[in-house]
Each structure stands twice: as C-alpha cells, then as structure tokens.
Amino acid sequence: MRAERSEGPPAGRGGVTRRKVALVIGAGSVKCAAAIGLARVLSRERVDVDLIVGCSAGSMFAALMAMGRTSDEVAAIAARLWTRELTATRDFRAMLSVVLPRLLGFGERFGMRSDRRVRSALAEAFGDARIEALKTRLMITATDFRTGEQAVFDRGRVVDAIRASIAIPFIFTPAEVDGRLCIDGFLSDPLPVGPAVRDGADVIIAMGFESNYQERIDSPGRFAFQLSSIVTNNLLRSRYAFHNVAHHGEVIAIVPEFRERIGLFDTARIPYIIEEGERATEAMLPHLLRMLEAPVGQAGGA
Amino acid sequence: MELSVSQCGDVCVVGVRGSVDGSTAAQLQDTVAGQLTGSAARMVVDCTGLEYTSSAGLRALLAGVKECRRHGGDLRLAAVSGGVRRVLDLSGFTGILRIYPDVDSAVSSYAG
Numbered sequence: 001m002r003a004e005r006s007e008g009p010p011a012g013r014g015g016v017t018r019r020k021v022a023l024v025i026g027a028g029s030v031k032c033a034a035a036i037g038l039a040r041v042l043s044r045e046r047v048d049v050d051l052i053v054g055c056s057a058g059s060m061f062a063a064l065m066a067m068g069r070t071s072d073e074v075a076a077i078a079a080r081l082w083t084r085e086l087t088a089t090r091d092f093r094a095m096l097s098v099v100l101p102r103l104l105g106f107g108e109r110f111g112m113r114s115d116r117r118v119r120s121a122l123a124e125a126f127g128d129a130r131i132e133a134l135k136t137r138l139m140i141t142a143t144d145f146r147t148g149e150q151a152v153f154d155r156g157r158v159v160d161a162i163r164a165s166i167a168i169p170f171i172f173t174p175a176e177v178d179g180r181l182c183i184d185g186f187l188s189d190p191l192p193v194g195p196a197v198r199d200g201a202d203v204i205i206a207m208g209f210e211s212n213y214q215e216r217i218d219s220p221g222r223f224a225f226q227l228s229s230i231v232t233n234n235l236l237r238s239r240y241a242f243h244n245v246a247h248h249g250e251v252i253a254i255v256p257e258f259r260e261r262i263g264l265f266d267t268a269r270i271p272y273i274i275e276e277g278e279r280a281t282e283a284m285l286p287h288l289l290r291m292l293e294a295p296v297g298q299a300g301g302a
Numbered sequence: 303m304e305l306s307v308s309q310c311g312d313v314c315v316v317g318v319r320g321s322v323d324g325s326t327a328a329q330l331q332d333t334v335a336g337q338l339t340g341s342a343a344r345m346v347v348d349c350t351g352l353e354y355t356s357s358a359g360l361r362a363l364l365a366g367v368k369e370c371r372r373h374g375g376d377l378r379l380a381a382v383s384g385g386v387r388r389v390l391d392l393s394g395f396t397g398i399l400r401i402y403p404d405v406d407s408a409v410s411s412y413a414g
Contacts, residue, residue: 208392236392237391237392237393237394238394240392240393240394241393241394241395243357244357244360244361244393245357245360245361245364247357249324249357249358250323250324250356250357250358251356251357253389253392253393255388255392283385284354286321287321287323287354287356290321290323290325291323291324291325291356294323294324294325
C-alpha cells in the first residue's frame with residue numbers, strides 16, 4: 001500500500017487524476033489485525049490510499065500504516081502492544097466505588113483498570129508522533145462522552161487520540177483530548193465511514209468486524225459484553241446502511257469471516273487473523289480494481 | 303453487467319449477471335424504471351448470476367424498490383448468493399426487502 005500526504009486531487013499513473021481512495025478500519029479488538037492482510041494486498045496491487053480512518057483498536061493499525069510501517073512491522077508492534085497485560089492492573093478504588101459510590105465518590109472518569117500500561121505501550125509504539133505529520137493523512141475517531149457525538153481527530157498527538165479511541169467502557173476511564181472527554185469510538189460508529197465521505201473520498205474501502213456473542217453468560221462481565229455486542233452489531237449495520245445510501249461514490253465492505261473464535265486479546269491468533277483479512281480482501285479485489293479504473297467524475301451511480 | 307427482462311404473467315423479471323457498481327448501477331436503475339408501466343410494478347430481480355454489488359448497486363436496488371412500491375407494487379429479490387447476501391445483511395437491506403430462494407417462489411409470492 002503506497003500513500004503520500006498531498007494537496008489537491010490525487011495524481012494517478014501517467015499523471016492522470018485518479019479516484020480518491022480512503023481506507024477505514026473499524027472497531028474489533030485484535031481482529032483489526034486483519035487490516036494487515038488488507039494492506040498487503042493493496043501494496044502488492046500498488047493501490048494508493050489517500051486517507052486512513054481508524055476506530056478503537058483499528059486506530060492503532062491505522063496509525064501504524066499512516067506512519068509508513070511495513071505490514072510485518074505492524075504485525076510485530078501489534079503483538080507487543082495489544083496484550084492482556086494492558087488490562088492487568090486493577091483499580092480497586094474504582095471497583096469499590098461501584099458499590100460504595102457515596103463513600104468513595106463516583107464520576108464520569110470511571111474505569112476499573114489502570115491505564116498506566118496502555119499509555120506506556122502507546123508511548124513506546126508512537127512516541128511523540130503527531131497525526132498531521134504522518135506520511136498518509138489519518139483520522140482517528142472516538143466518542144464524546146458527554147454528548148455522544150463522534151469526535152474526529154486529524155491533528156494532535158497520535159497517542160492521545162488512540163487512547164481516547166480505545167477507552168473501552170467500564171474498563172478504561174474516558175480520556176480527555178482537546179478539552180473533550182472521550183470514550184471508545186465504537187460507541188458512536190464501529191465502522192466510521194462518515195469522515196471519509198465528508199472528506200470527499202470516491203472509493204472507500206471499509207474493513208469492519210462484527211462483535212462476538214457470548215457462548216455462555218455466567219458473569220456480570222459477560223452479560224455486559226453480550227449487551228455491548230448486540231448494540232454494536234446493530235449500530236454497525238444501521239450506520240453502514242446510512243453511509244451506503246448517502247455516499248455519492250463507492251463503499252466496498254470487507255468483513256473477514258473468522259471460523260475460529262477470536263478473544264479480545266488473542267494476539268497468538270494474529271497470523272491467522274491476517275490470513276483471513278488477506279482472503280477477504282482478495283475476494284473483493286476484482287471489484288475494487290474495476291472501480292479504481294473507472295474515470296474520475298463518474299459518480300457512484302444511482 | 304448483463305441485464306435481461308422477461309415476463310411471468312403480470313410479474314416482470316429482471317435478470318442481473320456480473321457486477322453492479324458505479325459504472326453499471328444507472329443501467330440497472332433505468333431498466334427497472336423502464337418496466338414500471340401498468341401492472342409491471344410487480345417486479346423480481348433474479349440475482350442468480352449476480353456476483354457483487356457495491357454501494358452504488360444497493361442504491362439502485364433501493365431506488366427500484368421505492369419506485370415499485372410507490373406504484374402500488376414491489377421489487378423482490380430471488381436467488382441471492384452468499385457474497386451479495388452478506389452485503390445486503392450488513393447494510394440492513396434484508397430487513398426491508400423480500401428475498402426468495404429462486405425466481406419461481408419470488409414470482410408466486412405475488413399470488414398470495
């Protein structure tokens with residue numbers, strides 16, 4: 001996948017203006033590693049991407065790609081970054097505040113795990129990189145905790161935007177960025193095609209993931225995850241339907257199908273996840289290439 | 303994309319082969335609109351040979367459904383394959399369209 005930050009309409013091969021392409025990587029925890037497989041196919045086919053949009057765990061992969069990291073580098077960094085260790089440090093005071101809110105105080109900055117390890121892992125991977133300075137244009141989405149609106153970050157520190165985008169409810173505290181208290185991006189749109197539509201992309205490659213339903217409900221945590229999956233999957237469909245109808249151009253959905261169940265931090269499965277991402281992209285490739293060959297200005301049809 | 307039009311009683315069957323995307327969606331939409339005369343608001347789109355539909359194809363189908371229903375009829379899908387079905391599922395279209403396993407059952411659904 002090649003991509004360079006530039007002004008004006010993108011230049012194609014032979015100096016001919018080509019269609020503006022956006023890649024959207026939706027929420028999906030470690031399943032977002034499938035985007036590595038997608039990137040490998042795009043790179044092999046020399047498909048240029050002008051904008052990358054990432055949400056929740058997808059924001060990490062989006063940022064690494066926007067930095068110009070190779071697929072192998074992204075896979076290695078993801079395996080180190082997205083581990084169960086991130087949520088290993090419990091915040092006992094916060095947990096007690098659930099049952100004793102008046103005694104211990106309870107507020108909007110609630111989260112049952114310390115984010116110290118997350119911040120440290122993000123700092124190691126991204127340092128002080130700024131979104132506006134990356135090789136490819138990047139947008140990271142989160143959700144404004146107070147208003148429910150989607151927050152889109154296209155400038156500022158990469159680590160701050162990602163921390164906001166992966167603020168999993170109940171697990172991590174909402175994060176404050178530019179004066180906005182933000183929570184996980186999946187709560188406003190698990191597959192944020194909207195920013196790419198607004199940016200004028202002609203062809204939007206949207207890799208999304210459906211949330212697993214629980215095999216058994218035997219704890220409050222699993223009960224909460226089940227509710228979250230129900231809401232997220234319905235939100236994914238309704239937002240995707242809206243964007244399909246509203247967008248002037250093309251949206252190509254790539255939704256990998258996993259035969260094996262993938263856990264939230266199942267980093268050992270990353271090679272398999274990448275394979276499925278590659279397989280799903282290959283299936284869509286003929287259609288994608290045909291769309292990219294269509295002349296600029298040819299609307300997305302009806 | 304290749305289109306074919308045939309008549310089964312008072313039901314118009316539009317066969318779609320290949321891929322519906324930005325370069326072909328208008329043709330599909332025009333074909334459906336062109337059949338909307340008299341009782342032909344009863345329509346079946348035969349998806350047996352449909353390999354893929356992009357968002358532009360979905361918009362064309364939706365426009366066809368709205369037009370048919372506005373004319374007191376309907377547009378129903380038949381023989382939708384796995385990949386196309388997945389796109390329809392993901393975009394919520396399966397909740398608003400009637401889909402049948404084959405053309406015969408789609409055509410006879412109008413008799414009920």
